[in-house]
Amino acid sequence: MPTRVGVAVPAAGLGRRMGGVRKPFLELAGQPVLLRSLRPFLAEPRVTAIAIAVTREEVDNQPEWLTDLDKRIVVVEGGATRGASVACAIAALPGDVTEIAVHDGARPLVKPEVIGRCIDLACAGFGAVAGEPMIDTVKRVDEEDFVTGTPDRSTFWSAHTPQVFPAMMLRTAYSKGYAVTTDDASLVEAVGGRIQMLDDGGMNIKITRPADLVLAEALLSTRGSD
Numbered sequence: 001m002p003t004r005v006g007v008a009v010p011a012a013g014l015g016r017r018m019g020g021v022r023k024p025f026l027e028l029a030g031q032p033v034l035l036r037s038l039r040p041f042l043a044e045p046r047v048t049a050i051a052i053a054v055t056r057e058e059v060d061n062q063p064e065w066l067t068d069l070d071k072r073i074v075v076v077e078g079g080a081t082r083g084a085s086v087a088c089a090i091a092a093l094p095g096d097v098t099e100i101a102v103h104d105g106a107r108p109l110v111k112p113e114v115i116g117r118c119i120d121l122a123c124a125g126f127g128a129v130a131g132e133p134m135i136d137t138v139k140r141v142d143e144e145d146f147v148t149g150t151p152d153r154s155t156f157w158s159a160h161t162p163q164v165f166p167a168m169m170l171r172t173a174y175s176k177g178y179a180v181t182t183d184d185a186s187l188v189e190a191v192g193g194r195i196q197m198l199d200d201g202g203m204n205i206k207i208t209r210p211a212d213l214v215l216a217e218a219l220l221s222t223r224g225s226d
Helices: 033-042 056-060 083-094 112-123 167-175 184-190 210-223
Strands: 005-010 049-055 073-077 097-104 129-131 146-150 157-167 195-197
Touching: 005 083, 005 210, 033 049, 033 112, 049 083, 056 073, 073 083, 083 097, 083 167, 097 112, 112 129, 112 157, 112 195, 129 184, 146 210, 157 167, 157 184, 167 184, 184 195
Parallel strands: 005 049, 005 097, 049 073, 129 195
Antiparallel strands: 097 157, 129 157
């Protein structure tokens, strides 16, 4: 069967840590964050559909750059949580996609080769999660932030996106519930899916706080991006 990858993009968050500013529609070096997040997927020939989950207001008032961007894109209303928004986007993807990638709309620096490697692994029947090995010392704390332990960081990774899975695997995982999840792979783990981490080089940051925009612009400048 030919590979047909659908991409679910949650982009309906309220941006509380950005002071209520909608992160995907902020400009990064002259272009919307969401546009930069989408472009590497649009360049991947195996991607046949993209569903973006945004707020109700943004569904009704889409920016012109988005409505004219690509015929593979559909924009849907997201939910109250990230998990609910991913579920809405997955439901909007065609039933014939063979793999599904989930990618945060506020993660604009993902490299095409990372996307390709994740898709390759999903085509082999596994889940693939872009991320990086933990380099900082990790502390476990109690409800008052007092340290209760120091785990061995050599077995810990930071999980980013894209996260790519065989379509049936991810659809099954989401059918079991997604109330408070912030990570799609954790749902797949719960239904027995086998997942491999892939190093994305550490520059695949998510725009969460104002300082992240400054860092992202600096990283773009080192890549010679426009």
